[in-house]
Amino acid sequence: MIKFxxxxxxxxxxxxxxxxxxxxxxxxxxxxxxxxxxxxxxxSNMSQPPSFEHLFGTDEVGRDYFIRVVYGGRVSLLVGVLAMVTATTIGTFVGLVSGYFGGWVDNVLMRIVDVLSAIPWLVLVIVLSVFLRPGLSTIIIVIGGFSWMSIARLIRGETLAAKEREYVLYGQFIGQSASTIIFRHVFPAVLPTLIVAASASISGAIMTESALSFLGLGIQQPMASWGSLLQNAQSSLQRAPYMAILPGVFVVLTVYSFNNLGDMIKAILQKEV
Structure with a gap:
């Protein structure tokens, strides 16, 4: 705590x-x-500029834009956190299994990772949007389900190093099961790296959600996210530029802050080593 x-x-x-x-x-x-x-x-209060009554002004139908940005932030943060949990869970499991067992298991899993990584995410989203109704749950599934590959590669590399440590080799020697060794010995060794990767993945998920909602493939009305607010602001750029500037600033600051948080966690962990 003092170091933090x-x-x-x-x-x-x-x-x-x-x-x-x-x-x-x-x-x-x-x-x-x-x-x-x-x-x-x-x-009667449409597209009003920021004032004491409406801190961020109003939108094209007279809704208070401050509360719209706040609720949009709730959705964007929720997507970021849940997509991060989904991606880190899948990526950690695949990385641990692939790195620990090696051989044909490693080859099969890494080829799957390679194939999914080679497909542009926008193509995946467009295809999935045909089968899934656009909305909050869909965007979380899409982002979390197709952003775990880099985490899997990272955890695999850490697992390859961790499984050569003496306490892991001793666990294998005394006959501990693979699941016990993985979750009791290997997982704690890769946890610091996972924490840093997870903090970075939140900012990536928020950026992806904003891009998808801006393209009309993400959050749908009346629910708002920062991306959907940017998308709605396109038609009001000349008469109400604040409608695009405000959510855009929040997206930039949030992504910037999460990236700095990841750097800070990494610095703390490096000092403890």
Whole structure:
């Protein structure tokens, strides 16, 4: 904890990133307590610029844009976290099994990873959108289900190194089962790398969700995400540029902060080694 505090305040970049993410999560969690309906329209107050009454202005149908951005952040963060959990779970399992057992198991799993990595994600999304209804669950499945390959490669490499350590070899010598060795000895050895990869994958998931929603393949109305807000703002760029600038700034700052958080975690783990 002391190392974390020292590193946190040693760099203004780390300090800003952590404070920003904490405030963003708190705002997202407490959003339902705010006395503003994100879907309440007011045609007499359309496309109003930011003011004391509406901090971020209003959108094309008179909805308060501040609460729309806040609720959009809730969705984007939810997609980022759940897609990260999905991707890291699949990638960790594949990487551990592939790296530990080797041989034909490793060859088969890595060829699957190679094939999936070679297919552009946009093509996968378009194909899946034919069979799955666009929405929150679909976007989480698509991002999480097709972004685990890099994590699998990373964990496989760490597993190959970990399984040569003395305590792992001793576990094999005394007859411990493969599952016991993997989850009791190998997994803790690769956990620091996994934590860093997971923090980075959240920012990647948020960027992907924003891109898909911007293309109309992600979050659908009336639900909002930062990507869908950017998509809706295309028709209002001249008369209401803030509708594109505000969610765009939040996307950039959030991705930037998660990347810095991953760097900070990596620095802490390296100092502990």
């Amino acid at each position: 505090r020292n590193l946190l305040f040693s760099s203004p970049v780390y300090t800003f990133s952590v404070i920003y993410l904490v405030l963003l999560f708190l705002l997202s969690i407490t959003a339902p307590l705010l006395p503003i309906d994100p879907n309440a329209t007011n045609v």
